[in-house]
Amino acid sequence: MKDLIERMTGWRRDLHRHPEFGFEEQRTARFVADTLRDMGLDVAEGIGGTGVVATLQRGTSNRAIALRADMDALRITETTESEWASTSPGTMHACGHDGHTSCLLGAARILAQEGGFDGTVRFIFQPAEEWGQGAQAMIDDGLIDRFPFDEIYGLHNMPGLPVGHVQTRPGAIMSAEDIFEIELTGLGGHASRPHAGREVMTPACALVLELQTIVSRRVDPGDIAVVSVTELLTDGVRNALPGKARVMGDARSFRPEVSALIEAEMRRIASGIALGHGVEAHVTYSREFVPLLNDPELATAFGEAAAQVSAAVDANAPAITASEDFARFLAHVRGCFAFFGNGEDSAPLHNPGYDFNDASLLHGACLHVEIARQRLSERSV
Numbered sequence: 189m190k191d192l193i194e195r196m197t198g199w200r201r202d203l204h205r206h207p208e209f210g211f212e213e214q215r216t217a218r219f220v221a222d223t224l225r226d227m228g229l230d231v232a233e234g235i236g237g238t239g240v241v242a243t244l245q246r247g248t249s250n251r252a253i254a255l256r257a258d259m260d261a262l263r264i265t266e267t268t269e270s271e272w273a274s275t276s277p278g279t280m281h282a283c284g285h286d287g288h289t290s291c292l293l294g295a296a297r298i299l300a301q302e303g304g305f306d307g308t309v310r311f312i313f314q315p316a317e318e319w320g321q322g323a324q325a326m327i328d329d330g331l332i333d334r335f336p337f338d339e340i341y342g343l344h345n346m347p348g349l350p351v352g353h354v355q356t357r358p359g360a361i362m363s364a365e366d367i368f369e370i371e372l373t374g375l376g377g378h379a380s381r382p383h384a385g386r387e388v389m390t391p392a393c394a395l396v397l398e399l400q401t402i403v404s405r406r407v408d409p410g411d412i413a414v415v416s417v418t419e420l421l422t423d424g425v426r427n428a429l430p431g432k433a434r435v436m437g438d439a440r441s442f443r444p445e446v447s448a449l450i451e452a453e454m455r456r457i458a459s460g461i462a463l464g465h466g467v468e469a470h471v472t473y474s475r476e477f478v479p480l481l482n483d484p485e486l487a488t489a490f491g492e493a494a495a496q497v498s499a500a501v502d503a504n505a506p507a508i509t510a511s512e513d514f515a516r517f518l519a520h521v522r523g524c525f526a527f528f529g530n531g532e533d534s535a536p537l538h539n540p541g542y543d544f545n546d547a548s549l550l551h552g553a554c555l556h557v558e559i560a561r562q563r564l565s566e567r568s569v
C-alpha cells in the first residue's frame with residue numbers, strides 16, 4: 189500500500205505541475221494512457237477529443253461497470269508556492285481533477301493486480317469537465333456503443349469534509365446551470381442631460397434588483413433555485429451616460445420546470461423594465477449543465493460499498509447548487525456520484541490557493557475499487 193500511495197502522490201504532483209485546459213489535455217491524456225498500458229489494460233485514446241477509456245476484464249460475467257475521472261484544469265493563476273505548483277502560467281488544477289485522475293489510476297492498478305471482480309471495468313478519463321462539454325463529446329464519439337457499461341460511478345473531492353468521509357444522496361445531488369445575458373439598448377449621452385437620451389444604467393440597476401424576485405416570489409419555496417447576477421457592464425464613462433448595458437449571470441435549479449420558469453420570468457421582467465424605461469431588452473438564455481440525478485438504488489449500493497473503506501458515510505447528504513458534467517452520462521446509463529473529503533483545512537474549489545489533499549488519494553482509489561467489486565461481485569448470480 190505504501191508503494192501505491194507513493195506512486196499516486198507522484199502521479200498527482202506531476203499532473204499538478206502540468207495543468208491543461210479543457211480539450212487541451214494532450215500531455216495528461218498521454219500520461220494516463222501510458223500509465224494504464226503499463227498496467228496491462230486495453231487503452232483507447234482520442235475519445236471525444238482527448239478522452240481516454242481503458243478496459244479491464246476478469247472472469248466470465250458480461251456485466252460492466254464504468255468508473256469516471258475528469259482531467260482538465262482551470263484558467264486560474266496558482267498562489268500556493270508548493271513544490272509541485274503549476275509550471276503553466278495562468279492555468280492550475282484548482283478543482284482537484286489531478287487528484288481524481290490519480291485516484292482512478294490507483295484504482296486501475298489495484299484492480300489490475302488483485303482482481304476481485306467478475307466482469308468488465310471501464311476506466312473513463314474525460315476531458316473538459318469545467319466547460320460542461322467533455323462528457324457529451326465522449327458520448328457523441330460513441331463511448332457507450334464502443335465501450336458498453338451497465339452502471340457508472342464518479343467522485344469529486346469536497347473541501348471542508350474530513351479526509352475519509354463520503355457524502356452522496358439518492359436523486360438530485362447537483363443542480364443544472366443556466367447562463368444568461370440581458371442586453372439593454374437605449375441612447376447614451378452627456379451626463380448633465382439625462383432627459384435628452386434614454387440611458388440604460390437606471391433600468392439595468394432596476395433589472396438587477398427585480399431579478400432577485402424570481403426566486404423569492406415566483407419559484408415554489410419547496411424548490412431549490414438560485415439566480416445570481418454576476419456582471420453589469422456598460423459603455424458609459426464618468427461623464428457620459430451609457431446607451432448599452434449588459435447584465436449577466438447564472439441560474440441553478442434541480443428540475444427542468446424550474447429552469448423553464450426562471451427563463452420565462454426573466455424574459456417577462458426584462459421586457460417590463462425595458463418598456464417602463466423606454467429602452468430595448470434582448471435576453472439570451474442557455475442551459476449549460478443538466479441536473480445530476482443519482483439512481484436511488486445505486487446511491488444506496490454506493491453508500492454501502494463506501495462504508496467498507498471510509499471513516500464516515502452520509503448517504504443522504506443535502507443536494508448542492510454546483511453543477512457537474514457527470515450528469516450527462518446519467519442520461520444514458522444509471523449511476524451514482526459522490527463526494528469524498530479533501531480535509532477541513534482545504535481552500536475552496538476554484539480558489540488560487542487550493543490544492544488536492546494527497547492524504548485522500550488512497551481513499552478515493554479504494555472507493556472506486558470497492559464499488560466496482562461490489563457491483564461485479566464474484567458471488568452474484
Ligand SMILES: [Zn+2]
Pocket residue numbers: 282283318537538
Ligand atoms: Zn471545477
Ligand SMILES: [Zn+2]
Pocket residue numbers: 283284285317344
Ligand atoms: Zn471539479
